[in-house]
Amino acid sequence: MSQEKKSISVEELKREPYRILLSYPNIVQERVEILAKELLGAGVSQVLLIGSTKLDGLNILGKGCTAIVFAAETVYGRAAVKVLRVDANRKTLENEAKFLKIVNEHDIGPKLYHTSKEFIIVEYVEGKRIGEYIRELRGKGVSKRLKKLVKAMLEQAYVLDQNRIAHCELSNPLKHIIIDKNEKPVIIDFESATSNKKYSNLTALAQSLFIGGKISPKIRRIMNIRDTEKIVTALKEYKTKMDFESFKRVLESVKINF
Ligand SMILES: Nc1ncnc2c1ncn2[C@@H]1O[C@H](COP(=O)(O)OP(=O)(O)O)[C@@H](O)[C@H]1O
Ligand SMILES: [Mg+2]
Known part of the structure; x- marks a missing residue:
């Protein structure tokens, strides 16, 4: 089916072909009616059919x-509505809301408006x-821009570590970091987050960005990083200490000054 409208009302969301947005992958009409009513009550006026993912x-x-x-x-302005799938391996999105509330206080994650x-x-x-951003990254001043971005990402991961919040999916940053219009990295999807004293978001993220991940060769090339051994050593030290000094050494290992 080809898409015609760019914007629909919550009322239209109850009907074909739009109701799949509220009840995926199978339609449960009772659920559609309940969620549509709740969305209205929560202040949603229009649904915008924009974005790069196609669903039916x-x-x-x-x-x-x-x-x-x-x-x-x-009522909060343009927003993103995240609706639980019918076949999800959990019953609510309350865990994500709980962690978003905490991380928002540290200016991390998209702001939570309604739960x-x-x-x-x-x-x-x-x-x-982030994958698309790195792929398209070229031109004058790329190294400086990338360093600033990487520093901001590592800092956010460090803040999560300090607060003992394990995002648990930063080893795959491609799906979980969006670079916004101001080139600020925003970590999304706190659905799998847990409280964990030992877990290191920084180690998971840095390992993917610089060593093992799909975008790591381009990142190393732009930042002129040849010695990954140094990064591995710094990350090992950080993982056991998880303090500010060892965090700074991780930054140094990727040629970033605090
Ligand atoms: N606040 C947001 N703004 C823009 N796009 C988003 C936002 N939250 C999620 N997305 C998009 O939706 C996709 C799925 O969201 P995600 O939270 O990862 O869902 P899931 O918990 O099912 O993995 C993301 O990869 C991202 O592309
Ligand atoms: Mg996800």
Whole structure:
């Protein structure tokens, strides 16, 4: 089916072909009616069919194992609505809401606007997934821009570590970091987050960005990093100490000054 409208009302969301957004992968009409009513009550006025992911011909912001994410006009302004999938391996999005509330206080993650059992309304992060951003990165001043971005990402991971919050999916940053219009990295999807004293988000993220991940060769090339051994050593030290001094040594190992 080809998409015609770019914007629909919550009323239209109850019908074909749009109701799949509220009940994926199979339609449970009772659920559709309940969620549509709740969305209205939560201040959603229009659903915007924009984004690079296609769901049955409809453009949405994204689709994961747990949820469907679409854009909407709301009382909070333009926002992202994340709706639990019918086949998700959990019953609510309350865990994500709980952790978003905490990390928002440290200016991490999209801002949480509204929580319900089966959906959350968060800030719409307009930008590119990190993979696409790195792929398209070229031109004058790239090294400086990339260093600034990498530093901001590592700092956020460090803050999560200090607060003993394990995001648990930063070893795969491609799906979980969006670079916004101001080139600020935004970590998304706190659905799998847990409280954990030992876990290091920084180690998981840095390992992927510089050593093992798909985008690591380009990052190393732009930042002129030849010695990955130094990074591995710094990360090992950080993993046991998890303090500011060892964090600074991780930054140094990738040629970033604090
Ligand atoms: N706040 C947001 N702004 C813009 N796009 C988003 C936002 N949240 C999620 N997305 C998009 O939706 C996709 C799926 O969201 P995610 O939270 O990872 O769902 P899941 O928990 O199912 O993995 C993401 O990869 C991203 O592309
Ligand atoms: Mg995800």
